[in-house]
Amino acid sequence: SHALKNPDAVQRFYREVQAVAKLTHPNIVAAYDAREQHGYPFLIMEYVDGRDLAALVREHGPMPVQQAVECILEAARGLQYAHNHGVIHRDIKPANIMLDKEGVVKILDLGLARIATSFGPSTSSGSDRLTQSGQVMGTCDYMAPEQAEDTHRADHRSDIYSLGCTFYRLLTGSPPYPGDSLVQVLLAHRQGPIPSLCQARADVPPEMDAVFKK
Secondary structure, three states: OOHHHOHHHHHHHHHHHHHHHOOOOOOEOOEEEEEEEOOEEEEEEOOOOEEEHHHHHHHHOOOOHHHHHHHHHHHHHHHHHHHHOOOOOOOOOHHHEEEEOOOOEEEOOOOHHHHHHHHOOOOOOOOOOEOOOOOOOOEHHHOOHHHHHOHHHOOHHHHHHHHHHHHHHHHHOOOOOOOOOHHHHHHHHHHOOOOOHHHHOOOOOHHHHHHHHO
16 A cells, blocks of 8 residues: 555554553453564454454344443553553444453554554445544444544543433344434434433433443
């Protein structure tokens, strides 16, 4: 690609990988090293024997409340550790959270949204709806409004927002703001009322709904 011929872009890639590789936490998929093969840089990451949460919900439907809470708590611990070390994920969604065969939750692609800016707009396969306008990145169903406006404004609070949207998906099987277009979804995140977990599921206690809405 054109970016691979840009020495500054390649150096940014290696700097970002170095920052992510310093993170060691049981709820984060480890990035071990970055190397180059035939002029193409690549990332060496930990192998996780398990399934991502998006696949689990697609196959089995909404999770039991306790299981969803445990998944979100473990992901939150991993995110807190990353945030304390100055790394923001920028693309938290069910497909980027793994549940391994031992029942441990691991965040995938930590920092890769930022790494991807070294090589231009990101692309994705599958049904996830992505924006590819300038530096706006992330899956729209889970993306905080300030990140949709400018990815550089995304901080730890943007990741927390995306984690809340992920929680909604785990419990309901649907994104918090359905829409027929990217614009509709983005506007709903910015202007729409916060959905209620209690209305979506009778077994969600009001105290949990209050935490979700916050």
